[in-house]
Amino acid sequence: MALAACLAALSLTSSQGQETPPAAPQAKPAPAAAVAPEAPSAPEATLEMRVNALEAYLQNTNPEDAFKSLKVKKKNDKGEEEEVFPEGFKQSTLGVAGPGHNGWMMTSTALVLFMTLPGLALFYGGLVRKKNVLSVLAQCLGCAGMVTLLWWAFGYSLVFGKNFASPYLGGSEYFFMQGVDSAPNTDYSFWISHNVFSMYQMMFAIITPALIVGAIAERMKFTAVMTFIGAWMFLVYFPMAHMVWGVTGLMNGVWNKEAVIPAIDFAGGTVVHMTSGWSALVLCMILGKRAGFGKDRMAPHSMVLCMVGTGMLWVGWYGFNAGSALAADGVAANAFTTTTLAAATASFVWALMERVLRGHASILGFCSGAVAGLVVITPACGFVNSTGAVLIGVAAAVVPYIFVMHLKAKFGYDDALDTFGVHAVGGTLGAVLTGFLADKAVNANLDTAVTAAKDAAEPGNGLASLVANGGLVGVQCKAIALTLVISIVATLVIALVLKAVMGLRPTAEVEDAGLDISEHGEEGYLL
Amino acid sequence: MKKIEAIIKPFKLEEVKDALAEIGVEGMTVTEVKGFGRQKGHTEIYRGSEYTVDFLPKIKIEVVLTDALVDQAVAAIVRAAKTGKIGDGKVFVSAVSEAVRIRTDETGDRAV
Numbered sequence: 001m002a003l004a005a006c007l008a009a010l011s012l013t014s015s016q017g018q019e020t021p022p023a024a025p026q027a028k029p030a031p032a033a034a035v036a037p038e039a040p041s042a043p044e045a046t047l048e049m050r051v052n053a054l055e056a057y058l059q060n061t062n063p064e065d066a067f068k069s070l071k072v073k074k075k076n077d078k079g080e081e082e083e084v085f086p087e088g089f090k091q092s093t094l095g096v097a098g099p100g101h102n103g104w105m106m107t108s109t110a111l112v113l114f115m116t117l118p119g120l121a122l123f124y125g126g127l128v129r130k131k132n133v134l135s136v137l138a139q140c141l142g143c144a145g146m147v148t149l150l151w152w153a154f155g156y157s158l159v160f161g162k163n164f165a166s167p168y169l170g171g172s173e174y175f176f177m178q179g180v181d182s183a184p185n186t187d188y189s190f191w192i193s194h195n196v197f198s199m200y201q202m203m204f205a206i207i208t209p210a211l212i213v214g215a216i217a218e219r220m221k222f223t224a225v226m227t228f229i230g231a232w233m234f235l236v237y238f239p240m241a242h243m244v245w246g247v248t249g250l251m252n253g254v255w256n257k258e259a260v261i262p263a264i265d266f267a268g269g270t271v272v273h274m275t276s277g278w279s280a281l282v283l284c285m286i287l288g289k290r291a292g293f294g295k296d297r298m299a300p301h302s303m304v305l306c307m308v309g310t311g312m313l314w315v316g317w318y319g320f321n322a323g324s325a326l327a328a329d330g331v332a333a334n335a336f337t338t339t340t341l342a343a344a345t346a347s348f349v350w351a352l353m354e355r356v357l358r359g360h361a362s363i364l365g366f367c368s369g370a371v372a373g374l375v376v377i378t379p380a381c382g383f384v385n386s387t388g389a390v391l392i393g394v395a396a397a398v399v400p401y402i403f404v405m406h407l408k409a410k411f412g413y414d415d416a417l418d419t420f421g422v423h424a425v426g427g428t429l430g431a432v433l434t435g436f437l438a439d440k441a442v443n444a445n446l447d448t449a450v451t452a453a454k455d456a457a458e459p460g461n462g463l464a465s466l467v468a469n470g471g472l473v474g475v476q477c478k479a480i481a482l483t484l485v486i487s488i489v490a491t492l493v494i495a496l497v498l499k500a501v502m503g504l505r506p507t508a509e510v511e512d513a514g515l516d517i518s519e520h521g522e523e524g525y526l527l
Numbered sequence: 528m529k530k531i532e533a534i535i536k537p538f539k540l541e542e543v544k545d546a547l548a549e550i551g552v553e554g555m556t557v558t559e560v561k562g563f564g565r566q567k568g569h570t571e572i573y574r575g576s577e578y579t580v581d582f583l584p585k586i587k588i589e590v591v592l593t594d595a596l597v598d599q600a601v602a603a604i605v606r607a608a609k610t611g612k613i614g615d616g617k618v619f620v621s622a623v624s625e626a627v628r629i630r631t632d633e634t635g636d637r638a639v
Contacts, residue, residue: 406575
């Protein structure tokens with residue numbers, strides 16, 4: 001106590017400057033007197049309060065509300081009065097993660113990593129020629145390592161911090177993950193650990209740039225890929241993720257009262273699939289076609305690996321979509337269901353279209369359909385019902401099918417593994433369809449104080465009436481337009497700068513020999 | 528001595544082998560090969576990309592026989608390998624000037 005008083009006195013002195021040195025001894029008794037009488041009188045919580053706090057765990061609501069009546073008024077550093085718990089007040093339900101929610105989120109986190117390693121790596125790896133299979137694996141592993149470091153140092157804070165008080169970027173308070181510990185960060189979740197939340201979100205940051213790899217496969221220098229992705233994370237991903245998911249984000253309709261564009265994106269249609277897909281298109285056009293494109297045989301070297309990867313993506317996607325509820329609750333259960341329905345429908349419809357229109361139901365068709373279905377349901381999964389999910393599944397097969405089977409050839413760009421056709425087209429389609437099909441019966445978060453009408457007694461961002469009365473599609477289109485502009489402009493700038501400074505492509509000889517042996521010094525198959 | 532080279536459909540190999548064994552042919556050399564004749568190849572489609580595969584898998588059988596056995600053997604191969612559809616393959620017969628059995632140094636007809 002005495003030590004604390006001394007420290008308080010010291011900080012007072014320094015903040016008041018040099019002019020009033022005698023203030024130090026006078027200040028000494030003041031904080032001591034203010035703190036001393038309060039400390040021993042921490043009130044006891046009643047059994048009812050403690051039961052209410054436990055019920056908050058079941059309902060995924062704030063356990064602090066149960067003890068609200070015990071709060072006392074106190075002036076904070078800025079001199080504003082706020083309600084806080086008296087010093088020494090402790091409860092076993094406060095500041096801890098709920099085991100069920102936390103367990104599900106750690107599982108989801110691992111599932112989303114599983115989507116990249118090895119899901120996406122095998123899905124893409126199987127689709128390239130065998131001389132380039134390792135380059136794809138290396139780029140996926142490279143994303144996992146590099147993005148983790150960026151996330152730890154700056155990324156998490158730039159996305160989910162809030163001390164910049166900006167709708168475009170988070171804050172600096174969590175740089176190097178300072179203060180990110182196992183207690184929940186109640187800005188985002190009452191019952192999952194802050195560090196688990198951070199790791200969960202990091203897995204999204206890893207898979208997003210890894211998706212771009214599909215468009216530029218077989219022909220980009222490894223160092224250029226990694227440098228591009230490093231810059232892209234700062235210019236595209238971190239700002240976009242904050243805008244859509246940050247509590248102060250510009251487009252976070254569900255959680256930000258002041259969202260200028262109150263759009264909804266449950267698990268990352270804009271943040272993950274649109275950004276990666278549209279950036280992939282721009283990058284693959286700047287990069288140019290693969291040597292021998294349209295002349296040489298560039299068929300997938302292993303449809304088996306591709307199918308294995310697809311299965312892993314599908315399984316991992318449950319963590320991606322249902323995990324985005326940030327709790328093991330009813331919203332997660334709905335997302336789990338809609339994800340399954342959309343993926344299965346799209347996979348089957350895609351193959352059926354192939355069988356009817358071209359004679360063969362191909363494995364690549366089943367796989368492409370499944371991934372397209374998963375992409376399109378991503379922004380919608382926590383907001384639509386099962387009927388909406390099946391409709392989305394059908395659309396997810398038909399639209400990307402037309403794109404990759406017919407339109408792509410007409411445009412003539414070399415999006416090697418169809419990142420654009422599946423992720424950009426699918427992500428955009430998903431964002432639009434979410435606007436049509438969102439149903440507040442499946443997600444109570446669509447109708448809260450945050451989403452209340454703008455002119456109500458306690459004004460919100462107006463999302464609830466957009467969902468109920470139509471008009472959400474218009475807002476979704478605004479979010480789509482902004483995502484497009486950011487992705488395209490930033491990718492143009494980064495890619496053109498890198499092209500001038502370090503060059504994007506390996507020599508023709510290296511490309512012909514394959515990136516595996518030239519860039520990584522290994523071969524995929526020594527059979 | 529004559530050498531018979533037969534290019535056949537892979538799934539006919541067992542029948543051809545049995546047919547040759549029946550008329551007393553004791554050995555043969557078999558190779559997996561690729562090629563095309565009138566049958567041509569096929570088309571593979573991966574999403575929007577079509578690739579024509581010109582060369583189809585075939586089996587090549589090589590047997591060297593004494594002149595007396597050749598006609599019978601060619602007839603056996605043709606009978607066993609025939610499906611009546613395009614792509615059944617071909618049989619070529621050519622002269623062989625010498626043969627040596629390495630283990631015993633035997634030459635000529637006794638070596639085959």
